[in-house]
Amino acid sequence: MNPLDGYLPYLLNRAGARIATAFCEEVRPLGATLQTWRVLAALHERDGRRMGDLSETTSIEVSTLTRLVDGMEKKDLVSRRRDAADARAVTLHATPAGRRLTRRLLPIAERYETVALAGFNGAEAEALKAALRRLYANMEALEKPRRQRG
Amino acid sequence: MNPLDGYLPYLLNRAGARIATAFCEEVRPLGATLQTWRVLAALHERDGRRMGDLSETTSIEVSTLTRLVDGMEKKDLVSRRRDAADARAVTLHATPAGRRLTRRLLPIAERYETVALAGFNGAEAEALKAALRRLYANMEALEKPRRQRG
DNA sequence: TCCGATTATTTGCATTTACAAATAAATGAA
DNA sequence: TTCATTTATTTGTAAATGCAAATAATCGGA
Numbered sequence: 581m582n583p584l585d586g587y588l589p590y591l592l593n594r595a596g597a598r599i600a601t602a603f604c605e606e607v608r609p610l611g612a613t614l615q616t617w618r619v620l621a622a623l624h625e626r627d628g629r630r631m632g633d634l635s636e637t638t639s640i641e642v643s644t645l646t647r648l649v650d651g652m653e654k655k656d657l658v659s660r661r662r663d664a665a666d667a668r669a670v671t672l673h674a675t676p677a678g679r680r681l682t683r684r685l686l687p688i689a690e691r692y693e694t695v696a697l698a699g700f701n702g703a704e705a706e707a708l709k710a711a712l713r714r715l716y717a718n719m720e721a722l723e724k725p726r727r728q729r730g
Numbered sequence: 731m732n733p734l735d736g737y738l739p740y741l742l743n744r745a746g747a748r749i750a751t752a753f754c755e756e757v758r759p760l761g762a763t764l765q766t767w768r769v770l771a772a773l774h775e776r777d778g779r780r781m782g783d784l785s786e787t788t789s790i791e792v793s794t795l796t797r798l799v800d801g802m803e804k805k806d807l808v809s810r811r812r813d814a815a816d817a818r819a820v821t822l823h824a825t826p827a828g829r830r831l832t833r834r835l836l837p838i839a840e841r842y843e844t845v846a847l848a849g850f851n852g853a854e855a856e857a858l859k860a861a862l863r864r865l866y867a868n869m870e871a872l873e874k875p876r877r878q879r880g
Numbered sequence: 881t882c883c884g885a886t887t888a889t890t891t892g893c894a895t896t897t898a899c900a901a902a903t904a905a906a907t908g909a910a
Numbered sequence: 911t912t913c914a915t916t917t918a919t920t921t922g923t924a925a926a927t928g929c930a931a932a933t934a935a936t937c938g939g940a
Contacts (some may be wrong), residue, residue, distance in 0.1 A: 583775050584787070588843050588855075591751050591862040592773070595869070597789035601870040615926085621740070625733050631889060635800050637734070639747035644927050646890055654846065658843040668888045668935040696867045697821050702860070705738075708861040712741040718848045719745070722752040737892050754932055765896090781919060816903045818918045887936075896927065903920070910912085 592715075595696075603692055610684060615640060615648055615656065617689070620682045623658065623674045630669045658680060738865075743845075753842055761835060765790060765798055768805065768831045773808065780819045789811045807831060816861070 584590045595687075604614045608623070622629060635642040649672060652658045663669035674682065687711035691703040697705045732739045754764045768788040772779060773807040775787075781799070799822060802808045807828035813819035824832065847855045 583805075584771065585863065586859065587771075587839070588846055588859060588862075589746075589753070589839070590868065591859055591866070592742065592749065593768075594789045596742045598741075598866055598869040599742065600874070601874075602869060603739070605874065606872075617823045618743075621734065632887090639744050641928055643891080643929080647926080647939070651891095657805040660849050663888095666888080670889065683904070689737070689739070692872075694873060696738055696865050696868055699864065706826055706860065708858065709738060709741055709863075711850070711858040711861075712738075712745045713735065714849065715846050715858075716741070716745045718846055719752060722756075722757065722842075722845060723748070724751075729859045782917090790897060791920080792919070793899080797896080800920095812919095816906070816918080820919065884939095885937085886915075887934100888915085889932105891932070891935080893932095894927105896931095897925080899925100901920105902920075903918100905916100905918080907914105909913085909914090 581715070588715075594604060594657060599692060603688070606688060609683070611655075612685060616652055616681075619645075619648065619652065619672075620674060620678060621689070623672060623678070624682050624686075628661075628673055629705060629726050630663065630671055632669075639664060640650045652678070707725065734800065742865075749846060753838070756838060757835060757859060760831070761805075762831060762835060766802055768836050769795075769798065769802065769808065769822075770824060770828060770835065773822060773828070774832050774836075777812075778823055780820045780821055781840075782819075784822060800829070858879070 583729060600614055603617070607613065607617060607717050615638070618640065619634060622634055622637045629637070630640060634640075635645050638645070640648065649658060649660065653660060655677075656675050659675055660670050663671050673701060697708075700708070737759075750764055753767070765788070766818060768790065769784060772784055772787045779787070781792060781795060785795050788795070790798065794841060799810065803810060805827075806825055808819050809823050809825055811823060813821050821849065827865070847858075
């Protein structure tokens, strides 16, 4: 086994890249991209999120997200609203067309999870997910200080 | 727990993104990027790799890699050679400056592994890595057919 | 109330990226 | 040997990306 095969960030990256590439290719015929899926999935989980929230949830840098959302708005997948409570903020909402696209993407996304975890039993799958959540939490220590947090 | 927190591709992506972002930022003062590190690490493991091999190892798309290598060559970190055995192919070699940079990056990379896996015991860490290798292998099924492979 | 500091988002701009097409070389069958 | 096919890399080009600066609004203290 090569040294890289024992290096966690490498294993993480190549696994993520493989899922991402395949998913991208598969949803392209539907007029979707991986990034639009990420936004739609985040809104499916909770609609009306702010840009900053969406950025953190999707791991898409805010300025990139702004332009991605511009495009999604033009396609009538989402709509921006000024946040009533805080006029600095913008909330994002899936439109009916956005929800329709989400419903088409959901089963594809589920299939990716199934394929990725083929041969894993329930406990193994849950252990992997738990480990990834721990890892993510561990890395918060090296995050650029945004607000104070902890 | 939100639905996304149970979705593996999401967990994978956000963990990878967090490591990537922090690493990027940290190596920037050294004049390096995450992508140059990936190339150097692959060459550190085995020097004289072909572009295609490097692309697969680093998960960097070949045409992107070509231009990345252009830049690294200008910085005298690597050099291209025509493969003696097959003149279609190009092999890439770390230069002394490239190896010096690699030596500076290695301890940083090691620290990322340590931070990421803080609180994991040896068995847990190895289980995570093994799971990521399995996952990567599972996803090969959905790869765009390159050569025949299995 | 007014103002400086903070927070949320967008914009400017240079790079990076990816798909597709082009180039270049090897390979194998006729 | 010749040529069509396959393989390896690069190039054309448009889009995506990310940092830094700009804009816009809130907040809290004087």
